[in-house]
Amino acid sequence: MSSPATAPPAPNNLKRIVAASLIGTTIEWYDFFLYTTAAALVLGTVFFPSGGHPLLGTIAALAGHAVGFAARPLGGLVFGHIGDRRGRKAALMGTLSLMGGATFCMGLLPSYSTAGLLSPLLLVLLRVLQGAAAGGEWGGGVLIITENVPAERRGFLASFSACGMGLGFVLSALALWLAEQVSGDGFVAWGWRLPFLASVVIFVVGIYIRRNLGETDSFEAEATETERAPRAPLREVLRRHPRQVLFAMALRFSDSGASYIFMSFSLVYGAYVGISSTVLLWAGIGGMLVDSAMMVVFGRLSDTVGRRPVYLGGAIGMLVWAAPFFMLMNTGQPAAVWVAFVIGHIAMAAMIGVQPSYFSELFSTSTRYSGMALGHELSTAIAGGLSPVVATALLAATGHYLPVALLTMGLALVSLVALVFFAHVPQESAQDAPRDADQPRRADDATPVA
Known part of the structure; x- marks a missing residue:
């Protein structure tokens, strides 16, 4: 069911909506990526005994990363249900509270040397809560924008x-780097805790921002109609939109798998080939800053040429760049490492920047939160959660980057096949997606493109 046309928001209100979504999402993903970055740098040493092999503790810490991803689909379904039934704002307040509480508690956990097996068990439990919060966050953060903005600017503004997400990673990496500078030799003993404990401050900021957000235009319009949202949005999604869910899942394989190989496993691989953690962190930060800027560029481009061509370019870029990324890392030269990260993140940006508008246009208002969460998070749990663990295990088994590069290329191929052969998936919302996402909007075109 689509909502009736509503007046576009005033420019000042539009800026406030976009800013609120950007800041709130950055805060959430700072918390989530903090574990991912710390797992590659220090958590294996603190919480997981290595048994003598230098990579075993890291593999165990990254397995905790994967467990968090396994919880993301469940969180997406729970908060998607809340978002479709009670509103986007209610769901987003819940995700922020759960994420902030779990992250702060991580900073208080005793180490393995103090508490034994209880320590990693509690860490994994908190990571599960983080994963559930992240699973509900992505769709809500997107819908705050896509359900409030003019259709012809949706790709740009939703990006x-x-x-x-990119800025959240940057903040988490900067926080860990600063903690390392402050604590020096004490970083492993206590310094790593500082960024986790500091999350309580940004949690308060996030709660303030989201409490002052209104509900989205599309959801409010839906609530005024006689036919309300279904009692079981998930069941309705599976009944009405199975092709859309599968299509979204396939599109996510490339960027989700590659992004965590580039952001997390690359820190492991860089240390393996002798690159300093400082060079790796700053290259990752630089790459992600470029990534964040290019997301906006590609989002704007998708309003002109269509979502599919831009996404296709990103998937091809990921396929081509998988091996050169590690070849440049092998040189050990800081400049080469920076080039590897920056170009890899540009390819990711072409996909991630288009996803908010592309995915939101696949579902109708009454089931959109649940549909987006299901498609996005199932794929993220598989590709994003497992890729760093599998990549580290492949490195431990072979001592070479080639199997990891082939893994990255395989993930990109899944998205490419979907884009080439299964792209013509019907959209379900006439008003909220007033044109085919694969068709550019012409200046003289004020009606939907059939």
């Missing part, structure tokens, strides 16, 4: 919600 700012994706920027929050």
